[in-house]
Amino acid sequence: MKRLLRAAAGLAVLIASPALAGDILAMHAFSRATAPKAPNGAAFMVLMNQGNEDLAVVAASSDVAERVELHTHLKEDGVMKMRQVPQIDVPAGGEVVLQPGSYHVMFLGLHAPLKQGESFEVRLELQNGETVTVDVPIQSAGAMMEMNHGDMDHGDMDHSSMSGSGTKANANNGSGTKKNDSN
Secondary structure: OHHHHHHHHHHHHOOOOOOEEEEEEEEEEEOOOOOOOOOOOEEEEOOOOOOOOEEEEEEEEOEEEEEHHHHHHEEEEOOEEEOOOOEEEEEOOEEEEEOOOOOOOEEEOOOOOOOOOOOEEEEEEEOOOEEEEEEEEEEOOOOOOOHHOOOOOOOHOOOOOOOOOOOOOOOOOOEEEEOOOOO
């Protein structure tokens, strides 16, 4: 039965429809299942900019949590720390990978556990006023672990700067994976 559930969850990711708004395409979205009393969760995806101008995701929203924020992980003094960022830049003709241990959409104050096999919507607001609505399938708690830099529990992270404006996300700060095909 577990194999069947894993196969179904993997297939859901492969056949999930990409979301498109203007020049931004969101693909391969997923979230991890959470423990019954976990207060927070996250979503990951690939954002592609098919246009000729740089764009940025400046906000996110969803009905699954009290607050939704854009985050990244940074290594400070040898410790991985999660930080809120004001935006995630997506270069013209390039992409940004939101993945465990890097950029992600953070859900704070979950209304209910994120359960494997279910899905939810997240809305990404772009700097130009457009919105991308992304269907996010929920995979097993260990989904995509090979992309992670160790098994990091957000509850153990330093959240001291999360209420401030954070660090501006850009291609030069070492966080996230960005690719620009025009170089």
